[in-house]
Amino acid sequence: MPSNKILWRACCIAAIFVGIIGFTPLAIPQNIFQPKLLGIPYPLWVSILLSFLLVFLTFLGTKVHPGKNNPDEE
Amino acid sequence: MIPILIVISIIYLGLLITFSLVTRQKEKDTATYLLAGSKIGSVLGIFTFAATLFSTFTLIGMPDFFRTHGVGSWMFLAFSDAAMVFAIISVGYYLRKKAKREDFKGLSGLIAQCYKNKFAGYIIFAGAFVFLVPYVAIQIRGIAIFLNATFPGAMPIWGWASAMVVIMLTYSEIGGLKAIIYSDMLQGLLLLIVIWIIGYNCLSYFGNLDNLFIKIEEVNKDLLSIPGPKGLFTPQFLIASFIAIMMIPFTQPQVVTRIIIMKNYKSLFRMAIGVGVFAMIIIFPTLLIGMYGAIHYPEASTADFISNVLISEQSDFIAAFTVIGLIAAAISTSDSQIFAMGGELRSLLEGEDAKMLQITRIAIVFFAVTILVFSLLTSDQLVLLARTSFAGTALMAPMIFTGIFATKKLKMGLPIFTLVCMLTFIASLMGLIPNNYLGIRLDLILMFSLVLFALVNYHFFSEKTVPEQVISEAK
Numbered sequence: 001m002p003s004n005k006i007l008w009r010a011c012c013i014a015a016i017f018v019g020i021i022g023f024t025p026l027a028i029p030q031n032i033f034q035p036k037l038l039g040i041p042y043p044l045w046v047s048i049l050l051s052f053l054l055v056f057l058t059f060l061g062t063k064v065h066p067g068k069n070n071p072d073e074e
Numbered sequence: 075m076i077p078i079l080i081v082i083s084i085i086y087l088g089l090l091i092t093f094s095l096v097t098r099q100k101e102k103d104t105a106t107y108l109l110a111g112s113k114i115g116s117v118l119g120i121f122t123f124a125a126t127l128f129s130t131f132t133l134i135g136m137p138d139f140f141r142t143h144g145v146g147s148w149m150f151l152a153f154s155d156a157a158m159v160f161a162i163i164s165v166g167y168y169l170r171k172k173a174k175r176e177d178f179k180g181l182s183g184l185i186a187q188c189y190k191n192k193f194a195g196y197i198i199f200a201g202a203f204v205f206l207v208p209y210v211a212i213q214i215r216g217i218a219i220f221l222n223a224t225f226p227g228a229m230p231i232w233g234w235a236s237a238m239v240v241i242m243l244t245y246s247e248i249g250g251l252k253a254i255i256y257s258d259m260l261q262g263l264l265l266l267i268v269i270w271i272i273g274y275n276c277l278s279y280f281g282n283l284d285n286l287f288i289k290i291e292e293v294n295k296d297l298l299s300i301p302g303p304k305g306l307f308t309p310q311f312l313i314a315s316f317i318a319i320m321m322i323p324f325t326q327p328q329v330v331t332r333i334i335i336m337k338n339y340k341s342l343f344r345m346a347i348g349v350g351v352f353a354m355i356i357i358f359p360t361l362l363i364g365m366y367g368a369i370h371y372p373e374a375s376t377a378d379f380i381s382n383v384l385i386s387e388q389s390d391f392i393a394a395f396t397v398i399g400l401i402a403a404a405i406s407t408s409d410s411q412i413f414a415m416g417g418e419l420r421s422l423l424e425g426e427d428a429k430m431l432q433i434t435r436i437a438i439v440f441f442a443v444t445i446l447v448f449s450l451l452t453s454d455q456l457v458l459l460a461r462t463s464f465a466g467t468a469l470m471a472p473m474i475f476t477g478i479f480a481t482k483k484l485k486m487g488l489p490i491f492t493l494v495c496m497l498t499f500i501a502s503l504m505g506l507i508p509n510n511y512l513g514i515r516l517d518l519i520l521m522f523s524l525v526l527f528a529l530v531n532y533h534f535f536s537e538k539t540v541p542e543q544v545i546s547e548a549k
Contacts, residue, residue: 015160022153023313028146033291033298039284041298044145044361047153048354054156055350058163062343067167 007064015057022050075385079394086260086398090241093256094249103427104179107250108417108434112335118255119341120348122410123332125258125265127155127322127349128356129407130216131460133269133400136357137383138376140364144297146307147364152357154319159350162323163343165475166333169324170342172478173334180414181330181474183421185489188477192422194489198470199418201496202327205466207441210411211448212460214238217404218449223377224385224397232450238401239446242409247435251331254409261402266356268399271392272384273359276366286365293369314518318464324474325467328414408445415441462503465517469495472521472528482536491527495520 002010021027027050033041040048062068105111114122139147176187182202186195218234229237245253280286287298296303323329336342363383371379384400385393416438423430473492476484502509502516509516 012164015157019157019316022149023309023316028149028300028307028309028312030301031296031299033145033295036284036287039282039287041145041287043300044148044298047145047149051148051153051156051354054153054160055347055354058156058160058350059347061160061163062347065163065167065339065343067171067339068343 004064004068005066008061008066011057011061011064015054015061018050018053018057022047075390075393078390079397082394082398086402087241089260090245090253090257093260094245094253097249097252097256102250102431104420104431106252107431108179108413108420109331109335110251110255113337114255114332114335114341115337116341116344116348118259119332119336119345120352121262122255122258123329123345123349124352124356125262125403125406126328126332126410127407128262128265128353128403130213130400130404131407132356132360133265133403134216134220134376134380135460136360137363137367138379140361141367141371141379143302143304143306144294144299144368145361146300146302146312148357148361149300149312150307150315151319152353154316155353155357156350157316158320158323159346159353161320162333162346162349165324165478166342166346167339168478169330169333170336170339178334178421180417180419180421181327182418185474185477186422188480189484189486189489191486191489193486194473194477195422197489197493197496198474199422201325201467201470201492202418203415203441204496204500205463206326206328206411206415207445207448209460209463210408210445213404213408214445214449217400219377220380220400221397223381235446235449238405238408239442242405242412243439243442246409246413247438251335251413254406254413258406258410261399261406262352264395264399264402265406266352268392268396269356269359269363272388272396273362275388275392276359276362276383279366286362289369290365293372297365297368310515310518314465314515314521315461317521318461318468318517321468321471322464324478325470326411326414326464327418328410331414331417412438412441412445466496466499469499469517469520469524472524476528476532480532480536482532484536485531487531487535488524488528491531492524495524 027046028043033043035042037045136147136151139150172188173184176184178184182195182199184195185198186192188194214235215231217238218231221234222229222231245257249256277283277286280289290297294303301307323333333342336345367374367379367383371382374382384396388396416434419437420430420434423433470492473488476488498507499517499520501507507516511519
């Protein structure tokens with residue numbers, strides 16, 4: 001089982017990766033709105049998906065954060 | 075609508091008075107008055123953070139932004155907010171650690187201690203003051219203009235603005251940060267409920283999302299893609315905004331305070347997740363309202379569009395709640411920022427606590443009056459002025475981060491360079507110098523220059539001899 005420190009770093013790398021992907025033509029192609037998903041134009045559904053992914057990574061991050069059981073805080 | 079509005083206003087004001095009286099303390103000190111005892115749980119934390127962050131900017135500015143610039147507005151705000159909550163759990167952890175060691179009273183005081191130089195603290199205070207005043211002022215102005223348009227002849231714009239400033243000063247002066255936090259809870263809930271009801275009504279008009287976007291495609295298909303009809307969302311604009319918004323929790327004092335005053339790390343972490351979810355669920359209905367506006371009010375002014383969609387087209391009951399929700403949104407952000415500026419001043423003052431707190435409370439009134447005056451003079455570009463405020467305070471991030479993470483003795487090179495960059499940014503805002511060089515935005519150039527300067531300065535020019543105290547603290 002990988003340590004919390006490794007998992008936390010994996011979360012950080014994943015968050016940085018998602019952050020970068022968000023600004024590539026993959027997520028925000030210029031003047032393109034197809035394919036739609038449930039009627040939602042492409043740049044919107046992709047950016048919604050990436051936003052939720054970042055919030056989910058935050059959730060995962062809190063579970064493995066090296067400081068989550070810091071005794072100084074209680 | 076007026077009788078319902080009067081009843082709701084009385085209930086709203088009654089709740090604000092109750093909060094300030096319940097939280098009022100005879101013996102005021104910095105820890106309880108300015109930092110609310112630093113024992114805020116996750117639920118209160120989510121709402122106070124969200125109410126401070128999402129304001130008039132969200133309720134009026136974002137629907138208008140979606141209406142004018144299209145779906146890229148999601149990337150501009152929601153995606154940046156999502157990255158911001160990840161930053162809260164990663165950098166916020168170290169910020170709290172540092173703040174605990176340095177007996178935190180305010181960000182300016184903390185940075186003065188990190189750099190062992192008061193001038194560093196003054197730079198933070200000046201940056202916060204210069205860039206937050208316009209931001210707070212536009213909140214108040216935005217609502218005052220809206221109320222003036224909705225109730226023509228009732229009161230002039232300055233009358234509405236003054237009334238809001240008096241309300242927020244009254245309860246925050248009496249109850250301190252705790253009163254603000256409880257009122258944030260009320261205002262955050264109100265904001266969420268109101269915006270969802272209106273967003274739902276806008277969606278119901280079209281039946282579903284599919285029909286809504288088909289109609290948008292017929293009206294103006296540029297709204298469905300990036301960079302939007304006016305070409306605003308260039309990659310540079312989005313990246314610069316992303317950095318500026320992500321830095322808010324560490325560079326804007328009212329938000330820094332909310333990270334520090336959480337009860338423990340567990341509360342901080344839960345708060346971060348909650349704010350992330352809150353951001354998504356509050357921005358989505360603004361998308362619906364904006365798209366509805368793009369179809370029905372494509373050429374209307376912001377005030378007319380907002381007044382029609384939020385008030386005229388709603389039932390009297392919803393319209394009355396919306397008016398209070400809008401006032402609450404403006405007040406919840408503005409009071410936190412005015413109060414935080416007081417906290418920043420307090421953190422730079424030395425002397426007997428009671429006396430310094432007295433000076434701080436007087437200064438809070440001075441800040442509020444300054445903001446009121448500015449609100450009567452500023453422009454109506456709500457979102458773009460807010461973004462300028464975020465970009466301005468973000469320039470302090472490299473200096474603040476270096477202060478938080480440093481284990482070496484810090485010199486004043488970086489704070490001075492930060493001051494130069496902020497002055498350069500202000501000069502570009504005033505039109506004295508261009509805001510674009512070789513096709514690159516000035517705010518991006520300044521931010522990357524600061525990051526580079528911070529790294530080089532810290533690694534090559536900071537004293538390698540680590541004082542004993544710093545070593546033990548680092549351990």
